[in-house]
Amino acid sequence: MDRRKFLVAGAAAPATLAAPTIARAEAKHHWKLVTSLPKTLPGAGESSLRWAERITQMSGGELKIDVFGGGELVPAFGTQEAVENGTAQVYHGSGSWFAGRHLAHSFFTSAPFGATPDEMHSWMYYGGGQELLNEFTNPRGLQIFLGGGTSVQSAGWFKKEINSLDDIQGLNFRITGFGAKVMNKIGMNAAAVPPGEIFPSLQSGTLDGAEWVGPFNDLAFGFHKVMTHMYTPSFADIYGGIEYGINLDAWNALSDDLKTMIETASEAEANRNTSFYLKANMDALDKLREVEGLTIGTLPDDILQAASAASKEVMDEVAASDEFIGRLMDSYYGFVAKASSYKQLYEVPLSAARENHFG
Template sequence: MKRRTFLSSAAVAPAALAAPTIARAQAQHNWKLVTSVPRGLPGPGVSAQRWADRITQISEGAINVQVFGAGELVAPFATQEAVESGTAEVYHGSGTWFSGRDIAHAFFTAAPFGLTYDEMHAWMYFGGGQELLDEFTNDRGLKIFIGGGSGVQTAGWFKREITSLADLQGLNFRAAGLYGEVLRKLGVNPTSIPPGDIFAALQAGTLDGAEWVGPSNDLAFGLQNVAGYMYAPTPVEVYGGIEFGIGMEVWEALTDSQRLMVETITEAEANKSYADTFHANLAAFERLRSNPDLTIGEFPDDVWNGIETACAEVIEEVKETSAFHRRFVDAYYDYVRQATGYKQFYDTGFMVRRQNFFM
């Protein structure tokens, strides 16, 4: 009798132990994704929807993601806080746009003379970047993954020609994060406004200039119709990254396999979104270059000299914020220096030779 009782209990035990795992696997997860850009916007808007669709499809509906564009559920720059408060489960936006809460967040998007797209992904995936991002944001209840970058962006669109550093004095210019802080030191009045408001502000004269992304995104916004001077490259928006931030409780409610699925889809999207933007930029840049009413150029040398000095000052100021910031920024620029030395030998020489080949 006792043996039979023992066997019955033993037979039930594995099922009982497995019950929580089975319950988690069978749970339905309905996620609201709030993005800081207009829904369906070429580039980042399309990327957010593609990520949501793939999560929903590959999970066979176990994780159902609904996308809300900028302003549809929360204000464009309130998306990160919406996830922290539980209003939404996921946000999609640039760390630069949330840098008012902590300027260091902008380093995962755009840093002065920082990591390019391929370098950034190498650092995040293999060089310790993800671990630093986790340390920076996990305590705020966030699990954040990079979601791709635009690559080196346009430095800015201006209504009048920039011939010297003096021409920047007093300009009202749309720029966020570290780029805004660099320009402030050069006498510019930087302002951070949502992407969807840039065109109207330039058209109304509220802004004298603005930075957005690069050829395809700028063309989609019609910036060439309200600003006649385009300067590139940018000294700061080098990676031009965007991220997906998931509420920590939401993340931990997933099974191990579901977390792996989300992470894998996010890595795939990070690469696909960059490829999408790069491909679109090729045709868009040709269209802009053929516009007779548009002047395209590079900042003059004295502006670049001023930018270099201002960048060094901003970097040091961020490092002085805390011991973590110093450790984080030092780790970031250690990787920048390694990548610069490597590319100087391999990439730079090749690009010069390739250009000569086609001339």
């Protein structure tokens, strides 16, 4: 049986493959996957389990992948280093969490006023994004693939009403990546708090506010139990991407068939995870709208305007700091600007027309 034909057929199959139809093989490769998230976290956390299970099943057990949640094997934000040094073979997490190691990571997760999920996938697959990611990460011993995005995220949760730029001055606010740099510029104190520590930090008052993901994961984390105001949209986390980073030596040790399976599983998971979040976020927002005492609103214009100006400053500084980032930004924002122009003609008018249609 042609293995590549099997792979194409398998990509369209249901998530759970019938075990009797797959010839089991003794594992030639046994990998550890370390995720920065609780592996049972609905959505992004469960995505890592599905990715690992599908690859294990498609390979007939030739490649077996065990998943370890945040903090089980290595610290939540130490997963990338663990893969680089060979402690694990794969990490699963947001590139923005590794921005402190190199800012280029953030562009493949979210960047200020950047790409939506459909734009991000198009840039990665057809606009040169994957090639730039390989150029950046292969020399560091990593082979990285996208694993999907949560789409436009919530701007943040607060204990008080936010009416203007003045109201956020001096607040201790959880945010990562480029968003942290921008928020610092407009008067906040940004803190890169790991996911599992956000709720207790809000509850204790260590944080005055936080951004995490969107309605679905925010609801699951219980922010509405300790915060009274939720604002949208995030200017910084628009794709909200998750990635799978593979140790390059482990990657190179695989057969071409196994490499193709991983690439196919990653592309399928990027679509599956992104699709999941649209439905889950819509349903969760309905539930949040019913929470007594919770106010849901949009960020004041002066905050978005200040964030836009600060984002341009940050991007100029970043572009000047590194030749590769300069080329990366030209590619990324060039694609986003073209997509934005296209959508102004097609999708923005449609969105307004649909709003009128549904009343």
